[in-house]
Amino acid sequence: MKKVVKLTALSLALALTSSMAAAAENIAFINAGYLFQNHPDREAIAKKLDSEFKGTADKLAANKKKIDAKIAALQKEAPKLRAADIKKREDEINGLVKAHEEQVGKFQAETQKVENDERAKLLGSIQTATNNIAKEKGYTYVIDANSVVYAVEGKDITEDVLKAISANKAPAAK
Known part of the structure; x- marks a missing residue:
């Protein structure tokens, strides 16, 4: 009987202690998506990235147009050309396409890395401000x-x- 009373008292004490500990928690929430979209630096970073990569993107687009023009010209002239000439031009075009795709891949990897770095900076400032608040x-x-x-x-x-x-x-803007 003594053990039952001790066990009950201990259980009751644990229950009261855990409910008091839970009551001591103070929980808030943030809308992280809203903070990211409305971050004061987001627009400036987007403009910076756009200006930084615009020239390369324009060159790649122009290169793609040249390749498309060569493909169209080959399709138009194919009935008049010998098989060997067609094969030669196809090989040339395939080489251009391969080189273009490599350049596009490098460009995409580079832009993705820079975008990820900038996103990490924004998220870091959100995290710091959240921690401080x-x-x-x-x-x-x-x-x-x-x-x-x-x-x-x-x-x-x-x-x-x-x-x-x-x-x-x-203060950093001054």
């Missing part, structure tokens, strides 16, 4: 809004984080 307001967890099923009013700190990002950006 969470510490300032005493939140123990901050989760993405897409994971939230229900939340009470006042737990969405998205706008606070966006303001913190903008505030951190202002």
